[in-house]
Amino acid sequence: MEFKFYKGDLTQEPLKTIHKSWLDSRKKRNEKLKVIFDTIPFYDAWFGSETSIWGIVCNDDNHALKEVKETKGYKVEVINGKTVIKPDKRYKSGKELDKKLTACWHILQESPDFSRYSLKELGLYTIVHKIDRAYFSVSGICNEFYLTKIPVRNAECDGDEFPEIPPFLTEIKESEFLALQGK
Known part of the structure; x- marks a missing residue:
């Protein structure tokens, strides 16, 4: 080729x-995402790409990680050395996290x-x-x-x-x- x-x-x-213009749009995108991430106590970063999100990264020293591991509704995986939390939609807390991740995904899709x-x-x-x-x-x-x-x-x-x-x-x-x- x-x-x-x-x-x-x-x-x-x-x-x-x-x-x-792109930097300005990125700043607005990040402000929208921050509103959602501020409601997730175990949030340290998102797991995904510039246009997608598949889970929440929680640092091992985050005090909320222990509670997440003990709560039904979250799937905790180690991916590439990072602790990633994904929703288990069989439970209320998983459905709530899925709803937040979906909202984040829509924001990311709007911002190329x-x-x-x-x-x-x-x-x-x-x-x-x-x-x-x-x-x-x-x-x-x-x-x-x-x-x-x-x-x-x-x-x-x-x-x-x-x-x-x-x-x-x-x-x-x-x-x-x-x-x-x-x-």
């Missing part, structure tokens, strides 16, 4: 505004990750399909640079046409793309 790589100066427009958000804002979000695989454009920030990697559709692929690249993005080689990330 062929990809093209680009960089842009994050301190220049419109990248600066897009980044600030930076890659998807910025690519859609710039009209660069593309998907290319090749037999049984899908390749997505991706982006991120590293050392005040906006970096993006975009799949190139060819005769063996279908999917989105290659987007028009805005003038504030400069095409770079894959080696520079990796070097800017310290790889």
Whole structure:
């Protein structure tokens, strides 16, 4: 699969505004989540991703962990060295935790990750399909640079046409793309 790589100066427009807008939306998202997490005494972090939640991480030194282990309605698992609490919906406390996790999930779904958000804002979000695989454009920030990697559709692929690249993005080689990330 062929990809093209680009960089842009994050301190220049419109990248600066897009980044600030995303940070503002992330702050609002975190405020909404905090309202829910403040009602969970064993909350130390969430177990999931930027757009999903599967459980609550409870540190081993959290005083509420002992009570959680003794309460029906919670499934306690150790995943990757972290204590994760998930709801057991057969019990009232599990149903309550599930309701809170579902509310968090909806908030997370409303707030896209930076890659998807910025690519859609710039009209660069593309998907290319090749037999049984899908390749997505991706982006991120590293050392005040906006970096993006975009799949190139060819005769063996279908999917989105290659987007028009805005003038504030400069095409770079894959080696520079990796070097800017310290790889």
